[in-house]
Amino acid sequence: MTPPHIPVLDVRSLHTHIHTAGGPLHVLHGVSLTIDAGECLGVVGESGSGKSVLARTVLGVHGRTVRVENTGRVLLHGDDLLDIDPRQRRRRLGGGITMVHQDPMTSLNPVVRVVDQVTESLTNRTRMGRRERLRVATELLAAVDVPDPERRARAYPHELSGGLRQRVGIAAALAGDPALLLADEPTTALDVTVQRTVLDLMDRHRAARGLATLLITHDIGLLYGRAERIAVMYAGRIVETGPTEAVTGRPVHPYTVALLRSVPRVTGELRRVLPTIPGSPPDLALPIAGCPFAPRCERASAVCGTAPPPRVDVGEGHSAHCHHPVGRETTSTTASVVVPKPASAATGTVVEEAAP
Ligand SMILES: Nc1ncnc2c1ncn2[C@@H]1O[C@H](COP(=O)(O)OP(=O)(O)OP(=O)(O)O)[C@@H](O)[C@H]1O
Numbered sequence: 033m034t035p036p037h038i039p040v041l042d043v044r045s046l047h048t049h050i051h052t053a054g055g056p057l058h059v060l061h062g063v064s065l066t067i068d069a070g071e072c073l074g075v076v077g078e079s080g081s082g083k084s085v086l087a088r089t090v091l092g093v094h095g096r097t098v099r100v101e102n103t104g105r106v107l108l109h110g111d112d113l114l115d116i117d118p119r120q121r122r123r124r125l126g127g128g129i130t131m132v133h134q135d136p137m138t139s140l141n142p143v144v145r146v147v148d149q150v151t152e153s154l155t156n157r158t159r160m161g162r163r164e165r166l167r168v169a170t171e172l173l174a175a176v177d178v179p180d181p182e183r184r185a186r187a188y189p190h191e192l193s194g195g196l197r198q199r200v201g202i203a204a205a206l207a208g209d210p211a212l213l214l215a216d217e218p219t220t221a222l223d224v225t226v227q228r229t230v231l232d233l234m235d236r237h238r239a240a241r242g243l244a245t246l247l248i249t250h251d252i253g254l255l256y257g258r259a260e261r262i263a264v265m266y267a268g269r270i271v272e273t274g275p276t277e278a279v280t281g282r283p284v285h286p287y288t289v290a291l292l293r294s295v296p297r298v299t300g301e302l303r304r305v306l307p308t309i310p311g312s313p314p315d316l317a318l319p320i321a322g323c324p325f326a327p328r329c330e331r332a333s334a335v336c337g338t339a340p341p342p343r344v345d346v347g348e349g350h351s352a353h354c355h356h357p358v359g360r361e362t363t364s365t366t367a368s369v370v371v372p373k374p375a376s377a378a379t380g381t382v383v384e385e386a387a388p
Pocket residue numbers: 050051052057059077078079080081082083084085086098250316
């Protein structure tokens with residue numbers, strides 16, 4: 033009998049409440065997702081949709097002053113992390129899960145040399161002498177294409193450019209040979225060219241090490257050719273998920289459609305102002321009876337304001353939560369929307385949008 037398939041990360045019906053001075057915030061609402069070894073899941077959504085809270089909950093790090101309550105399951109190789117006291121997790125997991133942050137200046141310690149930060153997650157580091165540490169750090173920096181790695185290993189973070197700092201952050205994250213890498217907007221602070229090289233570098237290590245990766249971004253265009261699957265988040269819920277090709281080529285949730293419309297394209301000339309999504313996300317402190325996107329949705333009807341949206345399965349591993357999924361019209365009031373693929377990050381392909 034073949035053993036059951038166990039993903040590296042398996043999040044099931046995760047609800048997260050953050051206690052604030054103004055009362056509890058229900059930030060994550062029944063989030064479920066899986067990531068296999070060597071796979072990249074892209075998590076995309078507007079600011080405030082809960083992407084970072086999701087990553088921090090998986091990692092078990094919310095900051096000392098933040099009180100958080102979780103229900104559901106967060107399984108790493110089948111073991112429920114929510115059963116482990118967050119203070120014990122690091123010791124129990126070793127380098128099992130690591131995170132690359134948006135701005136490495138906030139995660140790197142400004143008064144500690146790169147060599148010590150890069151080797152920090154190595155379990156045998158206390159037994160390593162100074163020269164051994166420098167040798168290992170130099171190797172780790174060379175693996176993420178840092179030029180002159182030995183000199184950079186002796187430097188302090190502020191002596192490096194933003195791109196190099198992010199490479200140091202990646203080297204530190206990869207040092208403990210993790211099974212799961214959480215990358216929270218890892219390249220937002222970098223210019224476009226450096227962004228591409230850093231993402232390529234992460235892809236290379238993912239493939240070589242069979243690393244499961246959760247790549248968080250607010251830019252869905254960045255996920256082409258990188259993420260096998262995408263989870264679209266809105267107001268703490270995954271509103272659509274599926275293979276990247278399906279979610280971007282045949283989106284069914286009106287929010288995904290709106291997100292794709294607002295991706296900039298290279299068209300040779302400025303032909304139009306990029307559409308933004310009117311309105312703003314809901315206040316998480318207030319209860320939502322129906323679909324959280326309803327007040328901003330051009331397809332919404334009365335039911336959307338009162339009943340939670342049902343799950344609709346539209347293809348292999350492709351599903352959404354919506355009363356009126358695009359392309360599945362049940363009434364004549366809904367017009368089909370054609371959303372082409374944005375310009376490929378790799379080729380700079382020119383794609384024009386069909387008028388909605
Ligand atoms: N420590 C905290 N205390 C109180 N509220 C918080 C805390 N952390 C997150 N939140 C709230 O949780 C919600 C989700 O925040 P989160 O940082 O996960 O959003 P995000 O999707 O990562 O946004 P961005 O794209 O801006 O990084 C927001 O409403 C935020 O204000």
